[in-house]
Amino acid sequence: MAFRRNGAALAAERPSAPALPLDTILIGDCIAELEKLPPASVDLVFADPPYNLQLQGDLRRPDQSLVDAVDDAWDQFESFAAYDAFTRAWLLQVRRVLKPTGTLWVIGSYHNIFRVGSALQDLGYWILNDVVWRKTNPMPNFRGRRFTNAHETLIWAARGADAKGYTFNYEALKAGNEDLQPRSDWLIPICSGGERLKGDDGRKAHPTQKPEALLARVLLAASKPGDVVLDPFFGSGTTGAVAKRLGRRFVGVERDRDYAAAAQARIDAVAPDSAAAIAQAPAKREAPRVAFATVVERGLIQAGSRLTDARRRHEAVVRADGTLALGSVVGSIHRIGAVAQGAEACNGWTFWHMETAAGLAPIDALREIVRAGDAA
Amino acid sequence: MAFRRNGAALAAERPSAPALPLDTILIGDCIAELEKLPPASVDLVFADPPYNLQLQGDLRRPDQSLVDAVDDAWDQFESFAAYDAFTRAWLLQVRRVLKPTGTLWVIGSYHNIFRVGSALQDLGYWILNDVVWRKTNPMPNFRGRRFTNAHETLIWAARGADAKGYTFNYEALKAGNEDLQPRSDWLIPICSGGERLKGDDGRKAHPTQKPEALLARVLLAASKPGDVVLDPFFGSGTTGAVAKRLGRRFVGVERDRDYAAAAQARIDAVAPDSAAAIAQAPAKREAPRVAFATVVERGLIQAGSRLTDARRRHEAVVRADGTLALGSVVGSIHRIGAVAQGAEACNGWTFWHMETAAGLAPIDALREIVRAGDAA
DNA sequence: ATAGCCTCTGAATCTGCTT
DNA sequence: TAAGCAGATTCAGAGGCTA
Numbered sequence: 001m002a003f004r005r006n007g008a009a010l011a012a013e014r015p016s017a018p019a020l021p022l023d024t025i026l027i028g029d030c031i032a033e034l035e036k037l038p039p040a041s042v043d044l045v046f047a048d049p050p051y052n053l054q055l056q057g058d059l060r061r062p063d064q065s066l067v068d069a070v071d072d073a074w075d076q077f078e079s080f081a082a083y084d085a086f087t088r089a090w091l092l093q094v095r096r097v098l099k100p101t102g103t104l105w106v107i108g109s110y111h112n113i114f115r116v117g118s119a120l121q122d123l124g125y126w127i128l129n130d131v132v133w134r135k136t137n138p139m140p141n142f143r144g145r146r147f148t149n150a151h152e153t154l155i156w157a158a159r160g161a162d163a164k165g166y167t168f169n170y171e172a173l174k175a176g177n178e179d180l181q182p183r184s185d186w187l188i189p190i191c192s193g194g195e196r197l198k199g200d201d202g203r204k205a206h207p208t209q210k211p212e213a214l215l216a217r218v219l220l221a222a223s224k225p226g227d228v229v230l231d232p233f234f235g236s237g238t239t240g241a242v243a244k245r246l247g248r249r250f251v252g253v254e255r256d257r258d259y260a261a262a263a264q265a266r267i268d269a270v271a272p273d274s275a276a277a278i279a280q281a282p283a284k285r286e287a288p289r290v291a292f293a294t295v296v297e298r299g300l301i302q303a304g305s306r307l308t309d310a311r312r313r314h315e316a317v318v319r320a321d322g323t324l325a326l327g328s329v330v331g332s333i334h335r336i337g338a339v340a341q342g343a344e345a346c347n348g349w350t351f352w353h354m355e356t357a358a359g360l361a362p363i364d365a366l367r368e369i370v371r372a373g374d375a376a
Numbered sequence: 377m378a379f380r381r382n383g384a385a386l387a388a389e390r391p392s393a394p395a396l397p398l399d400t401i402l403i404g405d406c407i408a409e410l411e412k413l414p415p416a417s418v419d420l421v422f423a424d425p426p427y428n429l430q431l432q433g434d435l436r437r438p439d440q441s442l443v444d445a446v447d448d449a450w451d452q453f454e455s456f457a458a459y460d461a462f463t464r465a466w467l468l469q470v471r472r473v474l475k476p477t478g479t480l481w482v483i484g485s486y487h488n489i490f491r492v493g494s495a496l497q498d499l500g501y502w503i504l505n506d507v508v509w510r511k512t513n514p515m516p517n518f519r520g521r522r523f524t525n526a527h528e529t530l531i532w533a534a535r536g537a538d539a540k541g542y543t544f545n546y547e548a549l550k551a552g553n554e555d556l557q558p559r560s561d562w563l564i565p566i567c568s569g570g571e572r573l574k575g576d577d578g579r580k581a582h583p584t585q586k587p588e589a590l591l592a593r594v595l596l597a598a599s600k601p602g603d604v605v606l607d608p609f610f611g612s613g614t615t616g617a618v619a620k621r622l623g624r625r626f627v628g629v630e631r632d633r634d635y636a637a638a639a640q641a642r643i644d645a646v647a648p649d650s651a652a653a654i655a656q657a658p659a660k661r662e663a664p665r666v667a668f669a670t671v672v673e674r675g676l677i678q679a680g681s682r683l684t685d686a687r688r689r690h691e692a693v694v695r696a697d698g699t700l701a702l703g704s705v706v707g708s709i710h711r712i713g714a715v716a717q718g719a720e721a722c723n724g725w726t727f728w729h730m731e732t733a734a735g736l737a738p739i740d741a742l743r744e745i746v747r748a749g750d751a752a
Numbered sequence: 753a754t755a756g757c758c759t760c761t762g763a764a765t766c767t768g769c770t771t
Numbered sequence: 772t773a774a775g776c777a778g779a780t781t782c783a784g785a786g787g788c789t790a
Contacts, residue, residue, distance in 0.1 A: 054765045061761090062780045064719040070763050080497060110506035110531070111765060114497065117490025121456060129523045130486040132508045134561050135762095140781035141557060143766035144546040146532075147505045147597075148782085150559040152763080153529075155486070156522075170520040181517060183526040185510050185561070190762060193785050208763050221523075293552030297589040298565070303653035317652045320622055321545065321596045322552025330657040332551040374512045374563065503765075540768065546780090557781070661767080661779060710777060723778050 020228060025240070025252040025260045030232045033253045034093035042097045042251070043167070043227035045104040046218055046239050048210060049090065050075045051112045052083045061142050070207045074255070080115065087112075087119045090232055095123060097230065101165040103128065105218050106155050107210070113153045125157040128166075132185045133214055137192075156222065167222050182221070188213045197236050197262055205262045206236035215242040223248055225278060237263025244270045247278050290367045292333045292348070293322025298373075300366045307352040310360060314340040316352065324352070333363070396604060401616070401628040401636045406608045409629045410469035418473045418627070419543070419603035421480045422594055422615050424586060425463065427488045456491065463488075463495045466608055471499060473606065477541040479504065481594050482531050483586070489529045501533040504542075505560050509590060512565045532598065543598050548657040558597070564589045573612050573638055581638045582612035591618040599624055600656050613639025620646045623654045664750065666743045668709050668724070669698025674749075676742045683728040686736060690716040692728065700728070709739070 020041045026033045053075055059067040077083040094104060104125065106116050120127065131154040138150040158166050173182040188211055195212060197205040215238050223229060225247040231239035234252030236259060243250035244267055254260040295301055296318060303320035316324040316336055324336040331339070333348025341351075349367055353360040396417045402409045470480060480501065482492050496503065507530040514526040534542050549558040564587055571588060573581040591614050599605060601623040607615035610628030612635060619626040620643055630636040648654075671677055672694060679696035692700040692712055700712040707715070709724025717727075725743055729736040 051763055052765095053763060056765070059764060059766060060720065060780090064717070064721065065760080067764070067766095068761075075763085109763060109765095110493070110503050111763085113506075114490045114493025114531075117486070118494040121490065127486050129525065130489075130527075130529070131523060132510075132527055132561065134508075134510075135783095137762080137783040138559070139762045139764070140783090141764080141766060142780055144550075144557065144780050145544055145766050146764090147507060147558050147560045149505065149764065151508055151561050153506070155490075168521055174520075181520075181524045183514070184523045185508065185527050189784080192762070192783090196762095204762090289554065291553040293549070293593075294563070296552075297592055299589075302649075304650035317650075319548075319652070319657070320592070320649050320654045321548045321657065323548055323657060325652060325655075328658075330548070330551070332555045334555060335551065373565070537765080665769090665777080667777095708777075721776090721778080723780085725778075 021251060022228065022249045023240075023244070023251075025234055025237070025254055025264055027254060027257060027260050029255055030253050031089050031093055034090065034097060034232060037097050037230075037251070039096050040099050040102075041228065042230045043099055043102050044219070044223045044229045044248075045094050045098060045102070046215065046229060046231050047090070047094065047104065047106045048208070048231070048233050048235065049087065049106065049108070049112070049116070050077070050233075051109050051208075052077050052115075053109075053111050059142065067139075067142075068207075072207060083112065084115055084119060087116055088123065091116075091119055091123055091125070094230070094232065095125065095159055098159050100159060100163060101167070102159065103163075103166045103222055104155075104157050104159075105222070106157075107133070107152055107214075108155075109149070109152050113155070117155055120155060120157055124160050126159070126161040126163060128156045128158055129184050130155050134185055134187045136187060136189045138190065154218075167224055167227070169221055169224075173221055186214070186217060188217070191238075197266060199262070206259055209236040210238045212238055212242050212245075215239055216246065219243060219246050219248055225275070234263055235259055237266050240267045241270045245273050247272055247275065290370045291322060292363075294370055295363070295366045296320065296322045298370065300369055301354065301363070305354065307354055307363065308360070309337075309340065309351055310353055310362075312360075316340070324348075397627060398604065398625045399616075399620070399627075401610055401613070401630055401640055403630060403633060403636050405631055406629050407465050407469055410466065410473060410608060413473050413606075413627070415472050416475045416478075417604065418606045419475055419478050420595070420599045420605045420624075421470050421474060421478070422591065422605060422607050423466070423470065423480065423482045424584065424607075424609050424611065425466065425482065425484065425488065425492065426609070427485055427584070459488065460491055460495060463492055464499065467492075467495055467499055467501070470606070470608065471501065471535055474535050476535060476539060477543070478535065479539075479542045479598055480531075480533050480535075481598070482533075483509070483528055483590075484531075485525070485528050489531070493531055496531060496533055500536050502535070502537040502539060504532045504534055506531050508561045510561055510563045512563060513568070514566065530594075543600055543603070545597055545600075545657065545659070547659050549597055551657070562590070562593060564593070567614075573642060575638070582635060585612040586614045588614055588618050588621075591615055592622065595619060595622050595624055601654050610639055611635055613642050616643045617646050621649055623648060623651075664747060666746045667698060668739075670746055671739070671742045672696065672698045674746065676745055677730065677739070681730065683730055683739065684736070685713075685716065685727055686729055686738075688736075692716070700724075 020038055053070055055069050108116050133152045135150050138148055141148045191209045191211040197209060199205045219242055228249045229243045230251045232253045234254035240250040240252050296303060301318055303318055305318045307316050316326045319325055323330050324333055326336045326340055329339055333352055334346050337346030337348040337351040349364040350362050352363050354363055394414060396414055484492050509528045511526050514524055517524045567585045567587040573585060575581045595618055604625045605619045606627045608629045610630035616626040616628050672679060677694055679694055681694045683692050692702045695701055699706050700709050702712045702716055705715055709728055710722050713722030713724040713727040725740040726738050728739050730739055
């Protein structure tokens with residue numbers, strides 16, 4: 001074509017500045033594919049890079065069943081240095097591709113998120129928030145040697161400290177959050193059930209598929225309808241599916257053809273929301289479950305206090321860790337209540353009472369105080 | 377003093393191995409003071425280091441020169457480098473001072489926690505968890521351009537990947553949490569009201585005083601009564617106050633004499649909890665070992681008795697030497713339990729049951745009888 | 753039809769003592 | 772130092788099967 005040779009007139013067609021392939025999955029190495037994209041062309045990036053999990057042996061549940069670990073080759077790196085080099089490379093390309101007003105989201109766990117966060121800062125990105133995805137249903141810690149790993153971390157960053165004009169739909173988020181300011185901690189279930197992509201064998205198609213609710217929160221917070229969202233680690237295509245549903249454009253990069261095919265089929269099946277519907281998904285009310293340890297921790301009852309039942313037949317001592325001691329037996333308020341009565345089970349909140357000026361009162365009253373305070 | 381010269385006889389008095397100054401605030405530069413402490417002498421470290429270059433005006437390079445305020449990317453990198461060097465220096469000293477079974481907690485925000493986490497990993501620490509402190513009452517985001525910063529991050533790390541035997545009071549934490557295993561997200565109010573230290577002018581004595589509930593959770597989770605807790609950035613002394621209350625020993629390092637004085641006064645006013653309130657809760661894994669042979673020896677079960685599992689699917693015979701026979705296979709209660717189920721491993725004490733008047737009962741009950749008898 | 757029970761599974765750096 | 776083995780360890784949610 002004649003005008004092709006007169007390249008200067010049509011910058012978008014020059015090899016050095018090709019058009020952005022919209023609503024497309026690019027199959028290939030993330031960094032190589034990013035290099036082909038035009039600079040300053042993307043409004044939002046969501047990246048779910050390899051976590052560099054360093055798993056030792058097998059892990060079994062208490063029932064001896066084997067945990068299906070993420071041991072894929074793409075998650076293996078020689079060293080922290082190798083992981084850091086990889087991280088810098090893709091972050092650098094992402095920064096080139098981002099519009100001046102664009103922002104980046106990265107998700108990770110403690111295995112990799114500190115590397116990613118440091119690299120971000122070193123490259124000049126400006127962190128706007130770290131956001132915690134709290135899982136309602138995380139995998140438990142089967143050996144009881146650590147805290148249940150119940151969250152992952154997202155970093156939200158602008159191209160630089162001087163970046164202005166990035167999108168943050170504050171009013172909409174606030175309206176969708178019972179008129180409270182959107183917070184940096186989000187409660188969202190993991191991806192399971194019908195949402196989880198399955199292969200022909202009925203097994204999960206991708207080991208680390210993210211929930212659509214998480215991506216929806218990100219896109220609704222930090223992009224506008226019609227914006228271009230880039231996902232350099234496209235995987236099962238959650239970003240693309242949610243982008244299509246919410247009226248955003250997407251560009252995905254994925255190395256694995258099987259993942260890319262599964263993602264494409266998934267996205268093809270997505271029906272975009274109506275323009276009117278692309279509003280806020282109201283935040284889920286959080287379950288106000290209260291632990292007795294919290295009651296003690298907050299000083300509502302003193303460690304060393306004595307509790308009794310309504311008829312003063314039993315007496316137990318409150319311990320600093322929120323357990324009760326009945327003689328030499330230590331356990332939860334419920335367990336110790338059961339032991340005291342010789343019963344199978346017991347609701348400790350209503351069984352145990354404390355002395356007050358007005359007589360005995362169930363410790364449930366303390367729980368109400370915690371709930372009232374946390375709600376305010 | 378004569379015996380001082382004969383240093384070899386009293387290693388604890390040699391300069392190279394001074395005694396640990398317990399329940400003391402050391403006034404001076406954190407790194408210099410840590411260097412004076414004996415190696416492998418501390419059970420737990422809680423560190424609340426200066427958060428960041430942008431907000432703290434007093435960040436200094438290792439040579440004590442002041443880091444200038446930052447605007448351009450290079451200076452920013454410069455100051456990150458200075459912060460990283462400072463971080464590595466104190467982390468290195470902390471690692472030296474930690475016992476092999478000791479663990480470290482560090483708290484930070486997105487301004488510094490990624491630097492700290494990376495440095496930790498680079499120095500060989502092994503991250504056990506990252507923990508999110510969710511604030512019930514965070515400072516609102518006034519400009520509405522970001523998410524309300526409603527959390528801070530703690531990193532819990534062991535000295536290395538091979539570090540075993542660190543303290544984690546799993547059972548007590550679980551009992552204090554409605555019998556659910558403790559998670560990596562903690563909901564705790566910020567420090568305010570009467571707990572907040574005030575100066576003579578009625579203003580807050582320290583800008584980043586941490587809530588005692590947070591420290592209590594850390595100490596109750598990862599230390600035992602009598603353990604030594606080191607805080608290299610002592611500040612308002614929350615670590616010391618909580619350590620004293622919970623029956624732990626503390627060592628604090630603080631550069632600012634005013635902070636140290638306020639902390640000392642605060643700690644002096646703390647009344648320790650009663651012994652009953654803080655006594656180490658008995659953990660199953662620390663209960664004395666009992667051999668099944670002992671159970672048989674003491675006549676608690678007869679050789680030749682038949683054991684079965686809870687669903688009566690398998691049957692094994694008790695042998696006089698304390699082994700079990702399943703058909704022609706002979707082995708420990710655990711091994712035979714595993715063989716019966718075709719499993720890798722099995723806890724024979726809970727798997728195997730015996731017939732009693734009240735129905736099937738796990739043979740663990742017999743172990744309890746042995747333990748009770750031995751304790752008496 | 754439904755309640756209840758059983759099974760399966762999820763980004764996991766998941767033991768510790770003795771020989 | 773590495774192997775062997777005692778023995779401690781799980782929560783929410785989805786889906787399937789049975790009474």
